[in-house]
Every structure is written in structure tokens, then in C-alpha cells.
Amino acid sequence: MIPAKLMANSSLAGLYGGIVVALLVGLLNPDGGAGARAPALLAVGAAYTLAAAVLWPALYGALRFFASGRLRVGWFSPRYVLVFHVANMTVILTSAWTTLSLSRGAVFPAARERLVVTCWSLSLAWLLAALLALAPRLSRARAVTGSVLALSIVALAVPAATGSVSPAAAASARRLRSGVPPAHHLLLLNFDGADLDTILGLEARGQLPSFSRLRETGTYGRLRSVRPCEAAVTRATLLTGREPYGHGVRSARSRRLLGRGLSVDVAPVGIGFDRILGPFMEARPRTIDDRRALTIADIVSRVGGIGRAAGWEIDLDEEGNDGPSSGVDASDEGALRGLLDPEAARAADPDARERFGTILRSLAADDRVLERFDAMVADCPAGVTALSFPGLDAVAHVFLRHARPERFGNVPDAEVEAYGEVLGRYYRHMDRIVGRAAAACGEKGFLFVTSTHGIDAAPLGRRMIGQLSGGGTPSGIHERGPYGFLFARGPHLKEGETFGRGSLVDVVPTALYALEMPVARDLNGRILTGIFQPRYISLHPVTVIGTYEPPA
Secondary structure: OHHHHHHHHHHHHHHHHHHHHHHHHHHHOOOOOHHHHHHHHHHHHHHHHHHHHHHHHHHHHHHOOOOOOOOOOOOOOHHHHHHHHHHHHHHHHHHHHHHHHHOHHHOOHHHHHHHHHHHHHHHHHHHHHHHHHOOHHHHOOHHHHHHHHHHHHHHOOHHHHOOOOOOOOOOOOOEOOOOOOOOOEEEEEEEOOOOHHHHHHHHHOOOOHHHHHHHHHOEEEEEEOOOOOOHHHHHHHHHHOOOHHHHOOOOOEEEEEOOOOOEEOOOOOOOOHHHHOHHHEEEEEOOHHHOOOOOHHHHHHHOOOEEEEEOOOOOHHHHOOOOOOOOOOHHHHHHHOOOOOHHHHOOOOHHHHHHHHHHHHHHHHHHHHHHHHHHHHOOOOOEEEEEEEOHHHHHHHHHHHHHOHHHOOOOOHHHHHHHOOHHHHHHHHHHHHHHHHHHHHOOOOEEEEEEOOOOEEOOHHHHHHHHHOOOOOOOEEOOOOOOEEEEEEOOOEOOOEEEEEEEHHHHHHHHHHHOOOOEEOOOOOOOOHHHEOHHHHHHOOOOEEOEOOOOO
16 A cells, blocks of 8 residues: 555656656747647656656665665655655756757757746756755645645746747748859868867878868868757758758657657657657657758759758768678778778677777768769869768767777777777878868869867766666767867968867858858858958958748
């Protein structure tokens, strides 16, 4: 009977938490009509109510396993409801604040403001409840406990008082009528996961000659990435000049609740959303093709230029990591192109085969883009050619710990000896691609080399959880959106200087200005004037239009 009574009290706390989770999901995903949203949000609230009703009594029972005192609890005990409420909301509020941080660029501005107000009001109510729960004498007073619980309910009304949330407003009515075609050719190369400090370090040791020439004859700087820092999101941001909420690719995965119900692009993190709602949800990976805004290549094509793109839809993180089933054979040794030492390539243990698979998949993905490279840049017409090479990011995810063992501390010496040079050699592979691009551009074209994000070493806590859960030891990560970069070379650009810092959304406005095309007001970025020579800027004022987007 005691477990049933505990579940009755935790269900009340869970109901409150379920309402909060449904509220968060609704604010994070404002698209869709009320008829489609209501059943889906009801399912979210019911699922989390049930989860809390089972989870918290189980954990409480585990804590009291060795307790000698007799447990006394009624079917409705404000004290136990309060304790379960504090525990439940600790998890949910942590998720809310973390989601707001990690997915800031994906949340519509109006919803973001409302989310902040909601989180603060719920957090203040939770703080009072937590202080009361820590005071046993006060928590036994039903009037005091009831008042605090009532205040928590009142905090739920704050979102309703802050107004409604709708997706981004329509673009300016001043649309494109007659286009201005590009005056030059711009070749854009993107390498996800490339780190500027690593490039400068390798370049200083003479290992990246193409980047050395690019730095000496052009300009470079850091680009602030976006959150969520996922391939589809960052690439769409780079190519459209819009924040994720503007171009529509707001996460790496789209979830559809209850068949045709609410579409959840941004889900609360850290509360098992996909696991708990899995039976009621269909999920699919998102790619740059899901965008609802024009890319720089689309814009150029629309005004009469040549816009070409390749490689942007390839996401090795989503395609899985199917490595070879045995040691590397002769054909694979040719494909590795010196990235592995011969002795290391003959290893046959499962971990080694998985690492080999990562290298081979990365090289194969880059080759798929390179196969289209020559055809795309052969004549270099006025326009844009945009190519994205996904291989380096996948290699950095696995081999960063071997390249920077001092950041991890638990990398065996044998692994450092076998794999310590893999990442640096892949950067040299990337350098050769940049060299081909620079030769194809010549002196009259623009060459932009970008990285949508850098790579960070996985923190100690993340590595420990990975080892304890059997999920492997994480190496390189980019959830926090480490800075990417831009190297730019072309007519009227500065040489041998840095331009400081910019953002991914700045690349498209800058490219339009370099191509002598109008810049649209509805882009989120700005022109990186620091890459241009001052005299050129003074002689070429910016022309502006409302938008390049076609009518809805």
C-alpha cells in the first residue's frame, strides 16, 4: 500500500512537471495550429506525469532501503508532494535553462523572451519550495506547504500573461524585381570541425603550404558558430545568412508527435524526451534541403548568375559508423593515403577496425565532393560554387584525444604512437584541396575557406559517463559551438592581415558585397568590412534591397 500512496503523491508532482514540459515544448516549437498542437502537448504532459509517478517513488524507496524507521504517508500528503515536486522540477528547470543555452539560435526571438520569463518565474517558485523542503518543521505545516504549492501553480500563469508566440514575421514587402548578376566568381570551401589554432600551429611548422599562401595573400579571422551546433543547422546558417529560426533547419532531427500532430524541431535536453515519447513519435534526420530560405547559390542563380553546390547534405554523424569487419586490406591501404602508419593499419582489434572505418568513410565522403569539384570550377563563370567537405569533422570526433593526449590524460602511449598523427595528416589532406581551389580561382576570383565550427576536447564528466555507460570514450565534441573561421582571398581584399571576429551569418552578406550585388535587409548578418581594402569600400557603397526570397 505504501508504494501506491507514494505514487499518488508523486503523480501530483509529476502532473505539474508534465504541464511544464508541455509548455516548454510548445514555446520551443510554435508552428502548427491549435488542433494539431493540443493532442500532442497533452500526450507530452501525460507521458511525463506517468514517468514521474514511477521514477521518484522508486528512487525514494532505494534511498530508504536500509532505513529502520517506519514510513508513514497518506494518499495526499503536502509534504511528500512538495519533496517530489522539488526533485522533479530540479531536473526539468535544469533542462529548460540548458536547452535555452544550447538552442538559442533555433528559438524564435519572441519565444526566447517568453521562455526566459517563464524559466525565471518557475525557478523562483522552485527556490521557495526547495527552501521549505529543507525545513522539516515548516514543511509539516499544511498551510505553509499549501501556500508554496499554490504559488508554484500561479507561476504557470506567467507565460499566458506575456502574450502569444508566433514564428518569424514575414519578410519586407520590397522584394526583388530585377536582379543584379554577380560581377565575379566566388569559390566557397567549407570544412566542418576545422580548428583555426590547429591550422596556424601546423602552418607554423611548414605542414600546410596552401594555408600559408592563403594567409599571406588574403585575410582571416574567427567566425562565431550557432547553437545547436549540428551539421545541418550550422551549414544552413552559413549558406543562407540567417539564424536557425529564420532558415527553418532548427535541429538535426525533426520529430512528429501523434502522426500528423505537433512537429518538434527543438526538444528539451537531458530529460529523455526521445526515449519517453518514442512510442508516440516519428523522427527523421534533417538536412540542409529542409531549409525554407535561399542559399547564396540560390540567390545568384535567381539573378542570372551560376550557382552550384555540393557536399552540404552529407552528414557522417547521421550516416553511422560502419567500419570494416577485419584489418585493412590492400585496397584500403591505398585509400588511407598515408594517414595511418603501416604497422597500425594491420591491427585487427574491434576498436582499431572502428577507427579505420571512420577514416575510410571520411575519405570516401570527401572524394564524393571532389568528383564534382573539377566540373564545377572548370570555367569559373560569374557566380558562386559552394563545396562542403565533411570528412575532417568525423576524424576529429575520434582522433582528437590522440592528437592532444595532454587534454585527456588517459590515452595509452601505444595509441598515441599509432594514431597521434592521424588528425594532422588529415589537415594536410585538407590543405591539398585548398591548394587545388586556389589554383582554380586564379587571381581574379574570390576564394572563401570556412569552418562552421571548431572542435573541443570532451570534458572529464562526459568521458566518465561514456565509459561507465559502455558508450565508448568521447573525444572531440562541438555542442557548445566553438568558433569556426574564414580565410578570404580575392580582388580588393586585404593581404596578410586578420579581420578579427565575425559570425556564420556574416558570410552571405560579405559574399554578396564582394560579388557587387545588393545585400538583403532580411539577412541576419552584416558585411565583414574588415576583409576589404579601405579604398575599395569608399568607392563602392553598399546597395540594399528588401529580400531575395520569392513571395510565399
